[in-house]
Amino acid sequence: MPSKLIYNDQQYTLDADKTLLENLESQAVSVEFHCRDGHCGACRSMLVSGDVTYSSFPMAYLKEGEILLCCSKSEKNITIKSL
Numbered sequence: 001m002p003s004k005l006i007y008n009d010q011q012y013t014l015d016a017d018k019t020l021l022e023n024l025e026s027q028a029v030s031v032e033f034h035c036r037d038g039h040c041g042a043c044r045s046m047l048v049s050g051d052v053t054y055s056s057f058p059m060a061y062l063k064e065g066e067i068l069l070c071c072s073k074s075e076k077n078i079t080i081k082s083l
C-alpha cells in the first residue's frame with residue numbers, strides 16, 4: 001500500500017523517491033518555490049507529523065518544526081501544512 005502525504009488536509013500518495021515538492025507537483029498541487037535547492041526558503045512548510053530526510057543540507061533558515069519541501073523526502077506517511 002502506498003504511503004500517504006497529507007498537505008493542507010488533503011490526501012495524496014507519497015513516492016519516497018521524489019522530493020515532497022515533486023510529489024505535490026506531480027499531483028497538480030500548487031506550491032510556492034523558487035530555487036529548488038534548499039537556499040531561498042520559499043518552500044518552507046510546517047511538519048505536522050512524520051519524518052523527512054534531506055539529500056543535501058538545507059541552507060535556508062528554518063524555525064522549529066519547519067521543513068523545506070524542495071530538498072526533503074519521506075519514506076512513511078507524513079502530514080505537512082503550508083505556512
Ligand code: FES
Pocket residue numbers: 032033034035036037038039040041042043044060068069070071
Ligand atoms: S525552493 Fe528554495 S529552499 Fe526550497
